[in-house]
Each structure stands twice: as C-alpha cells, then as structure tokens.
Amino acid sequence: MALAKKIGLSFVLSLLVGVAACAETAEYPPPVTPPPPPPARTADATPPPAATAAVKGPAAPRVDTSLIPRDVLFGNPDRASPQFSRDGKQISFLAPVDGVMNVWVGPAEDPSKAKPVTADKVRGIRQYFWAYTNDHVLYVQDKGGDENWHLYAVDLKKGETKDLTPIDGIAARISGVSQKIPGEVLVGINDRDKKVHDLYRIDIKTGEKKLVFKNEGNYAGFETDDDFKVRLAMRKGPDGGDVFIDPNAKPKEKGKEPEPYLTVPFEDAETTAPVGFDGSGKTLYLLDSRGRNTAALFELDFATKKAKLLIEDAKADVQRFITHPKTGKLQAAAAVFDKPTWQTIDKSIQPDLELLGKLGDGELRVLSRTLDDKRWLVALVPSDGPVKYYRYDRDKKKTEFLFTNLKALEGKPLSKMHPVVIKSRDGLDLVSYLTLPKASDPEVDGRPDKPLPMVLLVHGGPWARDTWGLNGMHQWLANRGYAVLSVNYRGSTGFGKKFLNAGNNEWAGKMHDDLIDAVKWAVDGKVADGAKVAIMGGSYGGYATLVGLTFTPDQFACGVDIVGPSNLKTLLATIPPYWAPMVATFHKRMGDPGTPEGTKLLEERSPLSHVGKIKKPLLIGQGANDPRVKQAESDQIVKAMQAKNIPVTYVLYPDEGHGFARPENRMSFNAVAETFLAQCLGGPVEPVGDDFKGSSLQVPAGVEQVYGISEALPKK
Template identity: 40%
Template sequence: MTTSLELCPPPLIPRETLFGNPEGDSARVSPDGARLAYLAPHDGKQSVWVRTIGARDDRVVAHDPVRPLPWATWQGDGRHILYLQDRAGDENYHLYQVDLEGGAPRDLTPGEHLRALPLALDARFPQEALVTLNARTPRLLDVHRVNLAAGLAELDTENSGDVIAWLVDNALVVRAAVAQVAGGSYVIRVRDGASAPWRVLDEVAFADGAPRLVAFSSDDRALFAISAKDANANRLVRYDLATAERVVVLEDPEYDVERVFVDPATHDVVAAAVCKERLVWAALTASFAEELDALRVVDDGDFSIEDASADGATLIVRYRHDARPEEFYAYDRARHRASFLFCSRPPLLAYELAPMRPVAFPARDGLPLRGYLTLPVGAAPRRLPMVLYVHGGPWYRDRWGYEPIVQWLANRGYAVLQVNFRGSTGYGKAFLNAGNREWAGAMRTDLLDARDWAVAEGYADPARIAIFGGSYGGYAVLTALAWTPDAFACGVDIVGPSDLRTFLAAIPAYWEPMRQLLTERVGDDPEFLKSQSPLFRAPSIRVPLLVVHGANDPRVKQQESDQLVEALRGSGVPVQYLVFDNEGHGLAHPANLKRFAALAEAFLAAALGGRIEPPQPDEAFASFLC
C-alpha cells in the first residue's frame, strides 16, 4: 500500500537555486569589529563586498569580470582588503590588495607561473603579510614578507628543499617548519629567532602522518601541533621549546582533532574540535567554555569559528546543517549574544531538503566503514535508484552538512550514499594507512561493500545504482566500472586520473616536496602503477560514462581524460566528454556547473530513471562536448 507521501514528491529545486552563486559566503570581520567583508555575486561573478555590521550599506570593493574570487580577508589596517585570484583555474594564485577608499587593485605578488598563498596576517602588524611563494624556484615555496604599504615582497625564509609547512610566532617571525626528510619521515624544526639556526624539535614517522603546526603559545615558549605520534588518532599537543617535552592537550581514541581556535585577545589556544559523526568542540580554558555553551544554543547546526576581531570581542561563526543552507552570525562575547548576518542561499529555504544520517558497516575484511546516507523526500526508503558519491583527495573525508550535489541528487529521486573508505582522513592513522597503495585495491572494494550494504539493507535497487565522483572520486568511478563492469548502471567521472604513471609524472612543480608521500601512499613502480590504472582496463567498461574535465587543471591534466575517452571510443563504449576551457581542477563557474548538472541529470535519468528539470536557456552544453 502506498502512502500519500509517496504519491507527492517534492517540487523540483531549480539548478539555479542549487548551483548558482551563493548570496553570501566566507564572512570576515574587520580588525575593529565594525565591518564585514564577504563574497557575493556581482555581474554574475563572486566578488568581495563590504558592509557595516548592523547596517545595509553593502558595496562591492573587488570584482573580476572573468573568474569568481575564491578568498578574501581584511588587512590589519582596516582600510584595505586582500584577496586571491588565479587565471582560468591554473591555481597560480596571486595576492591582491584593494583600497576601500578607491583605486585599482594592486598585485602584490606579480610574475608569471607563480603561486602565492597567505601564511600569516596579524592586525598588530598592519602593513605586513607573510606569504609562501615559489619565485626562487618553481618547486619550492619560500616565505616572503610583503610590505603592504609599498606593495613589495622580499624573500624572508628560504625553503631548504624539504619543507612542506611553515608557522610564525607572535612577532610575525618564521620560527617553525615541517619537513619530509629522506626515508619519508617528518621532522618539526624550530629556531629561536629570524637569524638563529634551525634545530629538530621532534621526529615523526611516516606512518604517524604529517604533523600540523597550529600556533605558538602567547609567550612564544611553546608550540601547539596536531599529531598522531604515540597515538592512533591526531591529537592536539603542546611542545615546550626549551625541553622538547610534549604534552597532550586534547585527544580522542578514534577520531582526529580537526579544528583549533586561538583567541586573538590573548593569543591562547582556547578551543579545539574533533570531527566524529558531527563536529564536537571542547573548551581548553574555563573562560571559553561559556562561549562554546552560548554558541551551541544559537543554532542546532555544526558551527565553526571563521574569524574574530583583533581584540577577540566579535566572532564570526558559521553554522552548517544537513537540510538547509549555511548561516553566518556575528557573536558579541561581552553580551553573549549572536546577531544573524546572512544565509548563504535564501531561495533554498522555500524547499524541503533531505536529511543526512550517519551510517556504519564493515568492509569485507572486517574494517569498520562509516559514511552518510541521504534519502529522497517523498519516497519510501525501499529499492530506490541510488548514487554512490565518492569524495576526492583521497586524503579527505565526507562530513555531515549541506552539500549541493547531494541535495540535487536526492531531489531528483536518488538515494545518495557517501562512504569514508580506507585512506580517508579523520579516523586515525591506522585507517588512513590502510589505504596505502590500495587505490585500485581495498579502497575500491570498500566502495563495492558500501554498494552491497545499501542493497542488503533494502535501500537501493541493485539494477539502478550509479557511481559519481571527482578527482580521486573520478578515478574511483573508473576503477569501479573497469574492475567490476556489472556493479553499476553508469558512472560520472570529474577530473579523475586514468593512468597513475602519467598522473604522477605531471604533478605541479610545487608538489615535489610531497613526492615521498605520493610514493608511499600511491606507489612508484611503473608496472605496479600500470596495474592500478583504469586506462588499461578501459575495454572492460560496458556501461555509459560521463567524463568532465577543466582544460587548465594543474593537478590532474586533461590528458588523463583525453586518453581514457580515446580508448573507450576505440572499444565502442558509450561515453560523453565535457571539457571547459576556463576551468581547472573542478568547476568554479556556476554557469559551467549548471551546464554540467543539466547534462548529468539527463544522463542519470536515462540509466536510473530519476526526475529531470527541463533544460534552461543558459544551460546549453553542446558546444562543450568533445
């Protein structure tokens, strides 16, 4: 017997509502706590806007008519905004400065084929910024000190050739680094000042993972880091710089510490969060416990502290939910009061979104696997068409919270299963290391086990399951279809590598310090890599495949998709190939994302039988098909 709910599917959510520009994102507070900078659309592209908190005087201060701006923040003087931009997705970011009182933006890191990323900004040093920049040699990111008044960047700290991360102290001096040394292990190096020699504070085995530098203590006598040394999961630890003694500050036996908040008023580490099924914060000082309690009351979403004023009196807090878009608040610590700033996508509030629930099941070898299941609204949860949505990285993890791809698929009638397969982060080093050199091995079979679990539980119709993913997730799509041709009805591969040999031979120059990590986690023997590459099993693929790539992808070159599509077409496999000339590793332009979604929606419906929104005039994709 059917219910009325089953007979009344929810209205189709327009692709524009799901994939168009968010109306507000990435909020940052000015050093004095009076104004807000945020990303929002202007003439169709994400731009930087500024407004007074509590007023409606919003105005655009930075805009690129060609490409969306991905990141912006305040300069310490409160008069300038700093932002990043690359060219057509090449990820060679430059740091720009714009004066709120007028004038053209200034490129602070000019030059060709350079990659600049912010390392440190501090309102106590309003005319300085530290950036990592590969100006001296393409493969190494040195630290440069930028004079923000003069617009000049000078070499500050040279990379010795093995450094993969840097940290500055409270005087804006580079005093800590993480390096991967011969043999693959990591060392934390520190020094007592800008002219002092480096020394090793600690050594960390490769199996423990790369330690993550967090902050110096307020007196600069201790260093906080996140590390799994002598533990399974990443812990927050404190090193005494004089004695090298290491003390555990926060730990969980199974899940990694993921976030840390440093109070800008005191420069103390006052809170940290562990990502379990959801994000769980813990206060590290008695005084900040009251703030966390107040933030938990504001909203039932998972929150993160995105920014703070220079005196720490105003916090910018983002709340993430599974079935509604993100929301941003300004929190007044003196009054313990939160003020709503904006919702990222207000039009979505008119629709009923699908809740996401945590799931767990064993892999075929008994390893516990965890993930999230999203079921379509208005449908009985039995024998549904399903999409197995595979995250990229692969050293990443799916999390609870709103995800536009997931909600799009659920709204079209599909169950969506996301699994954190072995090799994913967040679940401790044993789980991470279980994925070493298993890209087409146990990592692949974990995905098959997730599929089989959904079928056994009755959620999924075994004849109507697709696999869909980007980057490593795209590679996982290809291996699933090549190794087990009958397991899925179709696949969607976005920027996935097809031949691990050509992929690793073409990594960006600035990834070279990570070469040992790639060797240990992926492999280096050419015959082994060939055996793990779906390109050489392409004739085994029998179901329809949609392949998508950005022509300027610096991580996974377009060659990876070109050679795959050529092999598939030579074998008579039905494949559609979509290439965007103005994209890199993924789709940054909402217009391209909507074009892709329009094509993918019809593609999935043909194989699985889901719902389709009629094509819109601005979603034409034929000219991008190859």
C-alpha cells in the same frame, strides 16, 4: 602561527567539484601537503576526435517541473563567508556582482549598506581575509583554474586593488599576517626555483617585498610566529616522513644544519603536524599520533619541548580549532568522527559556546572575532536548510540574526543527511553519510519506504574526507529521486593513522572494496536497488568511478567521472615542480614508478589498462587548465574507448581547472549529468533550458548519447 588560526578562516582543500551555493567550503591554494596530481595541460593536449561508433539516440527522460532548480543549488549564494574587520567597525562578505562573486564591505551595524570593493568579472573570489590595518582586504585568484595563485590587496580608502605578487608562473602561498606587523603579509613565492617557495614580507600598500627566508633546504612548508620569524621548516624524508628543523637553533657543526626539532615517521606523517604558535611565540600547538592511533592535541613549551595533552579522542583525529583572536591561544578543539565533538580548553568561552549551541539544529561554526573579542560572527549549518549567520555580542550575551546564505533555499523540500557506520569486509568502520529523497523517508529515520536508485558519491583526495552538513550534490541528487551515499573509505583522513595507512598501495584495491561493501550494505538494507546504482565523483572520486566501471564492470549501472586520472603512471610523472618535495609520500602511498614492483602496481591499478572491460555508460567532465589531473588524463581514456567502439560522453571546459569554479559551468555540467543519470537510473529531470548560457562547455565526444544536449549547445 599557522595562517588558518591567525586570520580565522577554515582552509579546506575541496577536491569534490561542483561546489554548490549551499556549501560553505571553497577551493583555495594547495596546502603544504596536497594530494597527488599533475600540472597544467601541454600545448598538444588536444581533444580526442569524435566517436565513430553509431549510437542510437536516447529516449527523452521524464520531466518534473516541481524539482528544485539547478540554479538554486549550483548558482551563487546571496551572501557567504562573512567577517568582521579586526577592529569590528566593518563587516564583509562574498556576494555576486553581475553573477560573479566579489567581496562586499559595509558598516558592521548595518550590513545592508555594504558595497562591492572588488571587481572580479570571471571566476569569482572564493577566499579573502582582512589585514590588521582594517583598511585592506586581501584575496587570492588564479587564471582559468591554473592554480598559479596571486595575492591581491584592496585599499578600501583609495578604492584601489594591487597585485602583491605580479610574477608570471608562480603559485603564491600566504604564510601569515600579524597584529604586530599590520601593514605587511608573509608570502611564499616560487619565482627563484619552481620547486620550492622562498618567504617574503610584502608591504600591503606599496607591494615592496623583502626576503625573509631563502629556501635552500628543499623545505615543503614553514611554521612562523607573529614576528614573521621562521620557527620550523619542514621537509619530507626519504621514507615519506616529515623532518622539522628549527633554523634558529645552533648546529653541532659549523656550516651544518641543526639537528631536527621534530622527526615524524611515515606512518604518522598525515596525522602529526604543528597547528601553530601562540602570540608569544613560546607555545607550539601540535597534533601528534606518535605512540597512539588518533591525532591528539598537545601544547609544547617550544624551548624545552615539554608537552601537555589538551584534547584526545579514541575514534577520531582532532581536526577543528577555536583560537583567541589576540593571544593566539587555542580555546577549544573538536575531533570529527561522524560529527564534530567539541572540547573546551579555555573555560572562559564555555558559557558562550553553550549559549550559541541553543541557536537551533545544525553545526555551529565560529567564523570571525574582533580583536578585542567582544563580538563574534557565527554560522549555524544544518544538513537540510540554508546556512544562518548571526552576530553575537559577548558582553550582552545576545545573538542577532543577520541573513542566510541563500534565501531561495528557504522552504525548499531539502532532505536530512544521516550519518551511518558501515563495516568493511575486514572489519573497518566506514563512516558514511546517507541522504534520501524527502518523500521516500516520511519517518526521517534514514530508511526509505522501498529500495531506490542510488548514487555512490565518492570524495576526492583521497587523503581527505566527507563530513556531515549542507551538501549541494546530496540535495540535488536526492531531490531527483535518488538515495545518495558518501563513504569515507580507508585512506580517508580524520579517523586515525591506522585507517589512513590501510589505504597505502590500495588504489583500486581495498579502497575500492570498501565502496563495494558500502553498496552491498545499501542493497542488503533495502536502501538501494542493486540494479540501479551509479558511481560518481571528482578527482580521486573520478578515478574511483573509472575503477568501478573497469574493475567491477557489472556492479554499477553507469558512472560520472569529473577530473579523474585514468593512468597512475602519467599522473605521477607530471607532478608540478612545487610538489616535488612530497614525491616520496606519493610513491609510498600509491606505488613507486622507480621500481619494477611499483611500476607494475601502477599499471595494474590504472583504469586505462582495463578500458576494454567497460560496458556501462560513462560521462567524463574535465577542465582544460587542470594543474593536478591534466586534460590528457581524460583524453587518453576517451581515445582508448573510441578505439574499441565503446560509447563515452566527454564534456570539456577550456576556462576551468581542477573542478568547475564558474557557476555557469557548474550548472551546464550538472544539466548534462542530470539527464545522463536519468537515462541510467530512471529519475526525473529539469530540462536544460538556459543552463548552457554563459558556459564554456564543449562536447568533443558522445554528444548524441545524452538526450537533448546537441540541441541545447550554442549554434556556431
């Protein structure tokens, strides 16, 4: 069965960088179908030379000592991601040790007695889970953001940690754990061929591995069952669609591959996929948009392919699931338009969900369940307060508050996030999220008392989405006096295949028009001051920032680009080897560099091709080890701007990848960004203070353009 359901974790590929302490999401190894971009930097990807253009020093921005400190919003949480061991005797969570996030374990009845069981001293652990042995915790980690993930096992009795995948240059992918095989884990490893992953069973205690499936079919991913048997293998078709093969089926001709079990055309590829098998291996859960628009949830008899519709929603794809910890049966699922709409499949948990729904205002998330299903760990996630964690006893129907993720957030002037639906110029519904400074919205109706400076915060992916909830970036910017608007532009996931496919070949086209339409909505509605709108984002959001300053140079007052590609041709030319099976999809959605038309489109839609049009201030942040958007993507646009004497400030982190994982680096970049935005939009700032301490921050270009940054840098 799919690992997300097996181990009870929510795997979210977060392409927005600067994940705050108050956020519940975290980065994790790339899923089977990651968004496009390139491998780690090459040896010659050196920082560009310092700018030669003379720039007058900026004026000091207004300091406000009442602001919520950045170290609260972007530092480590007190505790996060609590889980029960499978037998319910122990509880675990992530918490800092000397400022670095590690796994803590203690008795389930008394979390205060928990002690750290891992000893990461650099990047911090962001995802972990329990083995079915109840004596081992498993986690993944890379080096410096290179995304060459290794899987580690912590033996709680011996106090030892073992690297289960001690091979240089590989990106391990966890494929499954099973109550039937508690002492092993199923892992994909690309050591034989960097382009594909073979599947191995690895002994958690000894590290010994046994080959389960040799990937000679160029498969991009697998669905396995509780016996660690490969039931479906997926490859991308030449049209960018998906082909699922049952490797256990009998082929029509000897020596040939079996006929496809499931064929998904390109237009349905992002909205049709297996969710996983139940514990018996006889039932396959499938999200399917074929013959419809939104992805509905079906239950299939795997042998006969007889399908039963379980849940559907006319406006949104089914995206979230609650699964029985022992049987693997799906018990509830939710479609997410502006907020999750849960529907129950197994009525036995309906009373539990109704009772937990009374905990308070916010989104309820079931995080962990014991194997006997007697106790749950749940989170209540509001948009304007810390996350609250509870223990729930199903027999007694009793909830017990455990702790919040960050005590320092309690009582802070946080703002509510408001879902809004904005019409695009061609009639699409753009589900968006607006957060306003608390003092500007006394009636809490999502309308300020006067137009405000605004930050358009663009999500990454682009095949991802923004959601409602506690968002550190929104809270930070709103607290600094800005309206904050996040827009699910066309191409975003979760709103049906028509909406997603409307973004095909529309990078810097209609996808950007949607962002402009959202700004117009905000200005016309007197939410935003049209002369003071900044654009900011990470990954695709960074690209959108560069597009905003090049394609619509008069629209935005300034831009903040974080790990954004500047040249779509070089982006696609440097796709990591293990993403090669998905290359046809990238070409269909962005432009095919193998055709004259595609090459022209990619050149036209690259901000680097229009760099001379930039006239507004630009801040760029980049990780030197980024395997998706290489350092060269930022280097080349900085060099091009310098060649034309266009000012730019460039911040580089030699120990980061696609986003800033270390809290010291997050805080240092956001200290720079806060002052940069204040110079552009006029908001207040918290002084840099000690926010550069412990950071690897370098400023290869434009240090003199952001007030106080040069003075705050460590003296060499």
